[in-house]
Amino acid sequence: MNSARDILQSTFGYDDFRPPQAEIIDTVINGGDAMVLMPTGGGKSLCYQIPALARSGCGVVISPLIALMQDQVNALRELGVRASFLNSTLDANTARDIEQSLLNGELDLLYIAPERLNQPRTMDLLQRTSLSLFAIDEAHCVSQWGHDFRADYLRLSLLHEQFPTVPRIALTATADARTQEEIKLRLQLQDAAYFCAGFDRPNIRYHIALKHNPRQQLLQFLRQEHEKDAGIVYCLSRKKVDDTAAWLAQQGFNALPYHAGLDASVRADHQARFLREESVIIVATIAFGMGIDKPDVRFVAHLDMPKTVESYYQETGRAGRDGAPADAWMIYGLQDVIKLRQMMGESQGSEEHKRAEQHRLNAMLGLCEITTCRRQALLAYFDDRPEAACGNCDTCLQPVATWDGTEAARMALSAAWRTGQRFGVNHLIDVLRGAETDKIFQCDHHQLPTYGVGKELDANQWRSVYRQLVARGFLTVDLERFGALRLEEACRPVLRGEQNVELRKDVKLKASKQRTRTQLPEDLDITLWEALRDRRRELAEAQGVPPYVIFHDRTLQEMCQAVPQNLMQFGRLSGVGERKLEKYGDEFLAVINAHLEPGGAAQA
Structure with a gap:
């Protein structure tokens, strides 16, 4: 594991692994298959990125969302990793150049959509390439019982059949026992090493309340808890998405709609603005969100009840990926249940599938109505059973009468x-x-x-x-x-x-006394913090990438607290690897030094 730890420190800028990352990475580096369940924000990507860099050849990542590949690749390139992607957004010449780079051994990681992987041309290309591993991200998409089913995932068993010596790692943050078994079966991973890091996201505070005046309830939540924060608001219908986004904009929020009925260019623009700008609220159907890498989403709000606990867990998990406090807020009513059951009744699925969906809807409704700890019930659905109540959900903070x-x-x-x-x-x-x-x-x-x-x-x-x-x-x-x-x-x-x-007893949920809006340490130098954020934003805009690709907020906070004076000290900060030290060290040291000069704080 020495080489893996060296890569962690020199490329990614972190001192140590989180459990069980080291064991997973060791398994794959040594040629073994792995199935990984790890909560969103738990560090799943390192589990295949580091083995791809440690082993010879190129790592191939199967990802279901082509819209996010560009940002993932940009983030890796910022670290000095030779990464690229192949999907339908590329013109023929660009795609051929990437294919040639792959054949020449000039790539460390290649992202491919499952639809493209299944094409004979792609399979022929991979047969002529030295491969280090296959990573199947969002592996729950293989489950026909799941909420994000993708038919092309069913053909991924061919990886084991055609590349029997290339290790495979399947990763997901959302899979109940039935889905886990289906992943193993359909991807032929019955003999793979199994790793479960649990499902708990302790930094997320869960609030579920009854609908009585949905817009005013949402407005009160945003005004009191998340006035200037980035977040996601989920609605069941496209019309409700459009109406809610327009209404939030009238209330002074930077709110954008996102659903499958919008023009593809509009969707791409709204997603890019959400990722790259600050304080943007996306109002969306479930068409938005899987694989979102934005770390500083401070809330996820549901104006309608999701149809399954898996959907709820997956969607709320997009909040607080950076580990800082975040909110999962939802309002619901009996009409939501009726509407969802109507949608199920119109489904073309088999009777068995409809019964399974009905069972899952009942479980979701049960989570809404529970009078004990919300988190314990949520985790128990995934057979993860904490002994104590969490103290960070509405039923713990305001016990139900x-x-x-x-x-x-x-x-x-x-x-x-x-x-x-x-x-x-x-x-x-x-x-x-x-x-x-x-x-x-x-x-x-x-x-x-x-x-x-x-x-x-x-x-x-x-x-x-x-x-x-x-x-x-x-x-x-x-x-x-x-x-x-x-x-x-x-x-x-x-x-x-x-x-x-x-x-x-149904009561209106009072606003939390402990707000979850972005909290900065009390001793943080706010003037320096804002100056560092300004420089990060300028650099991000110049390169056309989200600000967090340059540095996460926690790295900027560490700059404020450690106040490094030279490149050696700067390189000790968490999240600063060799490439970022070389590329950005002088830029941010200049901001820090200007701030420390007499009169610098006033000038900043």
Whole structure:
């Protein structure tokens, strides 16, 4: 591992590996296959980049998103790594030049989309090349049960068949037990060394609340917590994305829409601005985000409930990749569940697939309704079971009040049963509250024993009861009957008086007293910090790369704290390798020295 550690320090500028990076890298350097589960921001890329540099030949990285390859390659080139990519954005001449560089042994890493890898021309090219490894990034895309399924990933077993001596490493941040088994099977990695670094992202604070006025709730969250921060807002529909982005812009935020209905050039421009500018908010459908490398995303907000826990984990994981505090904020309602189930009902998938999707939606709704530690429930879904509550989610910071809802649950279930399981929640509430509507009298529901028995609860309280009964599997939404509520077998013990039901009291989530907006150390010299950021921005704009490709915020903070006076001291900073020392050392030392000169702070 000496060569690997040397590469870590000289190329990437870090002193030591995080567990279990060293073991993974050692496995691949020695020619072994590996399957790696590691949370976003945990350092997955080093697990294949360092072996590619340590072994002879070129490392081939299969990545599902061509839009991000350019930034990944730019970041590696900044470190002095000979990296390139092959995808459909290149013209024929440029692609031929890259292919020739590969054949000449002039590349350390080559990024390829799975669609291109499967082309005979590409396979022929690789057969004539010295290869160090294959890295399959976002490996969960191989799972037909997953949320990011890509059909071309199913053909990646050919790597093992046609290149049996080239080590393979599959990496993902999101895979439950079933998906993990499918990755092993479809990529023929049953004998690969298995590494799981856990799924916890302790720097992310989870907030989940009920919808009551979505735009005002979002505005309050942004104003109080993230006034000038970069973030992502997810919506279920394209129209909602466009409307929300326009409305946020009217409120003074730098908000841009992103969805598959926009022109490709507009999407590319908005993504580039998000990566390269500061304080940009992207409002997007799930078409945006997989593989986003931006380290300083301070929040991810959901205005609609994701359909699976995997989707929620993957999307919220785009916040706080730099390890600094970040927020995962979501609001939801029963209407979200109905809408998602309608979408599932329109799916062309098999009945087995639809049942699996239904199970996953129920798990997501269960996470929303839980009254105990949110993080424990989220991690348990991935069979990662921390013993203690996290102390950094809404249910830990503001414990949920509950009430004995047994009698209310029986009333709600009885109303659904006695009306023939043919009506939606609004009509059932009218029955329970004794409303005098035309529909009540037309259906003779004013003569039912349940008519008017629930007047002590208001309409919103009854909606809460029904939503929680659906979440617990006592009721289901019958889409063929336009959202009618139907009893499930699980409700029998409740109706028989054999099971009590504790329900959560719905309250508006108060703003956190401990804000997660970008926090700087109290002793940080803000004037020097801003001067260093200005120089970083100038350099990034001149080269057409995101600022974090030059240096991450934490490296700039270390400059402020260590105040290096020469290149030797500058080279000891975290994230400063040999190439960046040579390329940027004098630039940033000049800023520091100007700041230290008499009157320098005032001039900066």
